[in-house]
Amino acid sequence: xxxxxxxxxxxxxxxxxxxxxxxxxxxxxxTRTEQDKYTITVRDTTQQIEYRNAPGQRGIIYPxxxxxxxxxxxxxxxxxxxRHYPNxxxxxxxxxxxxxxxxxxxxxVGGGIFGIYLDPNEAFSSEIRPKxxxxxxxxxxxxxxxxxxxxxxxxxxxxxxTSLGEIFQLEANNSRAVVGVFPLYIRKRFYLRExxxxxxxxxxxxxxxxxxxxxNLAGSLDVxxxxxxxxxxxAGLLIARSIEQQSLVQPYLGLGTSVLDFLNxxxxxxxxWDDHEHSSWNIGAxxxxxxxxLSGAPANSQQPSIGFQLQVAPTTIALPIADNRVCAGxxxxxxxxxxxxxxxxxxxxGFGYGVLPLRVGYxxxxxxxxxxxxxxxxxSYFPHSMWQLGATxxxxxxxxxxxxxxxxxxxxxxxxxxxxxxxDVVDATIxxxxxxxxxxxxGIAEELFxxxxxxxxxxxx
Amino acid sequence: xxxxxxFLTLATPIAVWQLGTSDPxxxxxxxxxxxxxxxxxxxxxxxxxxxxxxxxxxxxxPRVVLADPSHTQFRMAMVxxxxxxxxxxxxxxxxxxxxxLANGRNGITLTLDRTGTRIMDGTTLLAQTDTLRYEPSxxxxxxxxxxxxxxxxxxxxxxxxxxxxxxxATSQTIIExxxxxxxxxxxxxxxxxxxxx
Numbered sequence: 260x261x262x263x264x265x266x267x268x269x270x271x272x273x274x275x276x277x278x279x280x281x282x283x284x285x286x287x288x289x290t291r292t293e294q295d296k297y298t299i300t301v302r303d304t305t306q307q308i309e310y311r312n313a314p315g316q317r318g319i320i321y322p323x324x325x326x327x328x329x330x331x332x333x334x335x336x337x338x339x340x341x342r343h344y345p346n347x348x349x350x351x352x353x354x355x356x357x358x359x360x361x362x363x364x365x366x367x368v369g370g371g372i373f374g375i376y377l378d379p380n381e382a383f384s385s386e387i388r389p390k391x392x393x394x395x396x397x398x399x400x401x402x403x404x405x406x407x408x409x410x411x412x413x414x415x416x417x418x419x420x421t422s423l424g425e426i427f428q429l430e431a432n433n434s435r436a437v438v439g440v441f442p443l444y445i446r447k448r449f450y451l452r453e454x455x456x457x458x459x460x461x462x463x464x465x466x467x468x469x470x471x472x473x474x475n476l477a478g479s480l481d482v483x484x485x486x487x488x489x490x491x492x493x494a495g496l497l498i499a500r501s502i503e504q505q506s507l508v509q510p511y512l513g514l515g516t517s518v519l520d521f522l523n524x525x526x527x528x529x530x531x532w533d534d535h536e537h538s539s540w541n542i543g544a545x546x547x548x549x550x551x552x553l554s555g556a557p558a559n560s561q562q563p564s565i566g567f568q569l570q571v572a573p574t575t576i577a578l579p580i581a582d583n584r585v586c587a588g589x590x591x592x593x594x595x596x597x598x599x600x601x602x603x604x605x606x607x608x609g610f611g612y613g614v615l616p617l618r619v620g621y622x623x624x625x626x627x628x629x630x631x632x633x634x635x636x637x638x639s640y641f642p643h644s645m646w647q648l649g650a651t652x653x654x655x656x657x658x659x660x661x662x663x664x665x666x667x668x669x670x671x672x673x674x675x676x677x678x679x680x681x682x683d684v685v686d687a688t689i690x691x692x693x694x695x696x697x698x699x700x701x702g703i704a705e706e707l708f709x710x711x712x713x714x715x716x717x718x719x720x
Numbered sequence: 721x722x723x724x725x726x727f728l729t730l731a732t733p734i735a736v737w738q739l740g741t742s743d744p745x746x747x748x749x750x751x752x753x754x755x756x757x758x759x760x761x762x763x764x765x766x767x768x769x770x771x772x773x774x775x776x777x778x779x780x781x782p783r784v785v786l787a788d789p790s791h792t793q794f795r796m797a798m799v800x801x802x803x804x805x806x807x808x809x810x811x812x813x814x815x816x817x818x819x820x821l822a823n824g825r826n827g828i829t830l831t832l833d834r835t836g837t838r839i840m841d842g843t844t845l846l847a848q849t850d851t852l853r854y855e856p857s858x859x860x861x862x863x864x865x866x867x868x869x870x871x872x873x874x875x876x877x878x879x880x881x882x883x884x885x886x887x888x889a890t891s892q893t894i895i896e897x898x899x900x901x902x903x904x905x906x907x908x909x910x911x912x913x914x915x916x917x
Contacts, residue, residue, distance in 0.1 A: 288737070291741075293818075295816040295818060295890065295891070295892070296789070296792050296890060297792060297888040297889065297890050298888055298890075298916075299889075300868040300869045300888075300889070302869060335868070335916075337792070340818075342818060346740070347740070404733075404736065405740075406736055406737070406739065406740020406741070407740055408739055408740070409739075409742065409743065409744045409765070412765045413745075419735075419736050419739045419740060420736060421732050421736045440729055441729050441732040441733050442732070443736070468725045468726075469725050469726060469729040529762070
């Protein structure tokens, strides 16, 4: 089902890619640009005075011949100031929800509390075996976009939105899976807290057309966003025809989270991007850290001992402690490939990955530059234990592409996979490892924020 | 059926985009002419109503911006007619909404209320008279022209200026009804033309 869903998701991605070549680029979708035009006029008069004294010695007052040339000049300069505002209520890259009571407890997906803690044998795979679980189902949304809906004479906090796709995996069996591409959603938010992080009760009605036809009526209690992170509790009713054409009426409860998911209060649509409040020291789509092992490489591992760490959606939130330098963070996934060891029958790799690993650290900015030193401890608890101590010197040399130097220590207990995508990709026996490393980090679509950009440090206009 | 569903799916992001960007707080006047004027405002959605391609009705005290996107040096004329609940009207020129809000640059301000007329350049009084007043239900024609460093203002048959100013010419004219918020003013026959390319 996952493969099929991915193929279906390829359609909207392709459509958006084509549209990206036109005016509907992502920037144009997310940003509204206003122009102020000015004309500055400067008037200048130059007077040139020329004296032509009569020749010869004259002992009496004598009228001099004087020529005055006055040159008047008007210069006009046109200038245009552009201001950029957010154009959306919500823009989210990925949302995952663990659903309760969507199937008998022995036929569950087993995605856990947020629906994303999947068995490593089944992660990123198309085959999910039924298992006994409290959270029997999962809901995934990709590329969520909500824009203000001005109806009922602009009754506040209504929005209309869609997403690249959403998947309701109600149970391990695909017969009741519901998949929507570009579903249409209308939402109304009732804000309980109008400060960041926002707390809102949201009522939503969603319509899916292809490949499943469905109506999704849902209410949710939303907390966020802060640093693009959100927590949501759901209660809803799904009336659908599944991808295998099975009719179903399914009430559900859920608990979810989302990353790179940004919510704007309607009043924030009138605030320039430059004036927006930020809660994080950094947010990014990907961070890749190729590293050289300083210790911990097995004797018969491939030389030089080079590994890498890949963090998906790394976020580091500033806490209002110690001048906001104490920080906490989370990644969507954290993948570490430490080494590859050649063995007689089957190679072994030092490999680990974590789902929503947690980080705490200390972020030391250097003035107002985009240069900061982050020291951190990371704990990964699923699907296996892994921890990391490290320090990274971040340099925001290029916009959306910061680089850094990272040094640290990673310890992984290792885990076993017998089947599935991870096993196919790794194609080796997975070993635990304890390695020290020195690496270079590259943030992809990552933004580093200055101290003055943090909401704790700025007065809101 | 499948074809209809397919097109519904494709139409959804387009519909979301169109609905999400169709801001009712922004519209155009004179859109069929060579000098269309863009109008936007903040506040109550129903505070400004476009009654005609050259006429708007403003209720309450929103800040309404008229912009000639293609000219900064232009002449503009309009006819004001307000109700008894209104105390007057203020027109800001040679500034922008952002400059007023963010930087406190008020440009040249024409205030027409029940006590008279005042024209200010920032805090400097340029002209004042108590013979030209805002009177409810009386139509009053206002015209102004910005060219280079000079601004001329005409109210009815009286002409003020030219005033020489250091404020840059801008494309925006900001209209603010004065009062406690219960009155309405109709601004009609709004026309503009550029005086310099």
